[in-house]
Amino acid sequence: MKPIIALAMGDPAGISPELTAKLLAVDEVAAKARLVVIGDRRVLDDGAKVAAVKLDLMNVLPGANIAGDGPPVFIDLGHLDPASVARSVATAEGGRFALTNYRHALTMARNGRADAVCFTPFNKSAMRLAHPSYDDEIGFSAEIVGLDGPASEFNVLDRLWNARVTSHIALSEVASHITTGRVLRGIRLTDSSMRGAGFDRPRIAVAGLNPHAGDGGNFGREEIDAIGPAVEQGRLEGIAVEGPFPSDTVFLRAKSGTFDAVLTMYHDQGQIAMKLMGFDRGVTLLGGFPFPICTPAHGTAYEIAGKGIAGIGAARAAVLLAAEMARKQARV
Incomplete structure (x- = not known):
């Protein structure tokens, strides 16, 4: 039916x-x-x-x-x-x-x-x-x-998904919303939503917030203090998650098939990449x-x-x- x-x-x-x-x-x-x-x-x-x-x-x-x-x-x-x-x-x-x-x-x-x-x-x-x-x-x-x-909102282009930790908030407020709990919640929701769409074990890449994913703390500590620990906890729970990766290259790896999804930290960090790849097919x-x-x-x-x-x-x-x-x- x-x-x-x-x-x-x-x-x-x-x-x-x-x-x-x-x-x-x-x-x-x-x-x-x-x-x-x-x-x-x-x-x-x-x-x-x-x-x-x-x-x-x-x-x-x-x-x-x-x-x-x-x-x-x-x-x-x-x-x-x-x-x-x-x-x-x-x-x-x-x-x-x-x-x-x-x-x-x-x-x-x-x-x-x-x-x-x-x-x-x-x-x-x-x-x-x-x-x-x-x-x-x-x-x-x-x-x-x-x-x-x-x-949460997900953007879907063919078999590639984009999730995000924050969505419709001012860019100036994003950093204060990047916590281990919120990132981990995004990882878990991405995994469960994609399983509901037929993925057996979705491979999730997590983007960093700062340039070069913080460059070891030189450009910010969100990757060290919040994003990295959330990724590690997700892995302990059996989720196929890796990162944080620099956001200017992570979508290249996802597009090539290395990952099924990218979890970004804010709205346009993922939207720009997804719409460039397929504005006329995105969901x-x-x-x-x-x-x-x-x-x-x-x-x-x-x-x-x-x-x-x-x-x-x-x-x-x-x-x-x-x-x-x-x-x-x-x-x-």
Whole structure:
């Protein structure tokens, strides 16, 4: 049986409507998963016109029985008139649209009505206009799902993963957040999340924080005082982890196949490398949740919204990764 994926439409002012429509027209996606799309049908139909795709999609009520291997369906919440959307502009209305869709998708998976959640790109400015306490998808998702344990974003490019110890914080605050406990938590979560994705014993490289991984303490002591001890503890626990390595070369080794994942210390330390290697295929995965949550690693692309040229590669990869992880978890 194909896994059911609750697909939340993202920011309506960007490329999300056309990406959602394009996903529904991909044969490989239809073969691997049953999509249950959540949003406003008028917004989706507008996106289909932009994408030049014809949709054969039935609307269902929010509480409808969607079990089984049927065709994709659309849950029409009827909460946004596309005529009111200013293209390429972040608004509170657009943020509310995306948050409502995402909340519904998370609730479906939390209640066992979907096996995984995906969403087309959000705009964080719009989300914060709609929900001032919104920090990022991790905190919002944890609140809706009721998650107590650790969670983190992973970037996935084909078979290479990037994890990080800190994420959406100011660069000036990163060093104070690099502790043995936080690094070890990142190592453990990377190992468990990758095992859930089918890796038997993922090989994890840990990047240093400072130039040349601190150069023996000449350029900082985080590698000696925090990162190194966390790596050693991870190894004692049976995790295949090594480091810390200089961050300017560790991705070369990972790309060559020496490692399956790189744990970096802050957001852009890994994001830059991953996006250079495959911007059009990268997936963001929220790890630590009881079900897969995936989205394209790129943003809302306001600069090309409405032009019909948005690439489907990353969105396609996100849905296929979510479907594969859901299948593996169902077999455990």
